[in-house]
Amino acid sequence: GIPVAAFNSDGAPICFHNQMADGIRQALADLQQSGCRRVLFAGERLTPEKEAAFRRRSAELGFAHAAVFCSAARFEQAGVEAAQALLAMPERPQGVLCAYDEIAFGLIDTVQRAAVPDELRVIGINDVPAARYVFGGLTTVRDMFETVCPRVVADIIRDRRDGVVRRHEYAVPAQLIRRFT
Numbered sequence: 253g254i255p256v257a258a259f260n261s262d263g264a265p266i267c268f269h270n271q272m273a274d275g276i277r278q279a280l281a282d283l284q285q286s287g288c289r290r291v292l293f294a295g296e297r298l299t300p301e302k303e304a305a306f307r308r309r310s311a312e313l314g315f316a317h318a319a320v321f322c323s324a325a326r327f328e329q330a331g332v333e334a335a336q337a338l339l340a341m342p343e344r345p346q347g348v349l350c351a352y353d354e355i356a357f358g359l360i361d362t363v364q365r366a367a368v369p370d371e372l373r374v375i376g377i378n379d380v381p382a383a384r385y386v387f388g389g390l391t392t393v394r395d396m397f398e399t400v401c402p403r404v405v406a407d408i409i410r411d412r413r414d415g416v417v418r419r420h421e422y423a424v425p426a427q428l429i430r431r432f433t
Contacts, residue, residue, distance in 0.1 A: 275426025331358025389431030
């Protein structure tokens with residue numbers, strides 16, 4: 253009896269609109285404020301929306317050098333491949349935004365094994381539980397679902413009480429969580 257909830261879907265009674273583009277803007281602004289002029293997006297085949305947001309936001313912030321690496325692999329292996337591509341670049345990026353925290357894990361591990369000095373800032377997306385602990389704590393962008401959950405529950409309870417299924421839309425904000433990387 254609970255209505256279907258979906259992300260960015262016009263047909264579902266409950267629709268969540270992820271504000272990740274704003275989180276990507278926060279991450280890029282943080283990289284920019286720390287002195288990064290060359291940035292890279294490390295993604296994979298299932299992250300075209302994040303890649304598009306990276307392209308838009310990096311242009312808006314005036315990054316002259318914003319590169320994109322998109323792997324056919326997933327998760328940590330995509331990060332390994334992005335790191336290998338990064339290490340082969342004649343002018344390496346100073347900051348990397350990874351589409352998932354797991355991509356950041358593979359990227360950081362590969363760069364560390366290559367003994368590259370601490371000249372690279374890395375930010376992930378999703379704030380998976382391990383992000384708090386690996387590499388001294390991964391800086392990441394997190395969906396703030398807890399900010400909308402009380403409204404979602406109240407709306408579902410009210411609709412059930414009233415015997416109707418109303419359409420509800422919720423903007424899910426994103427927030428940069430600064431840690432060590």
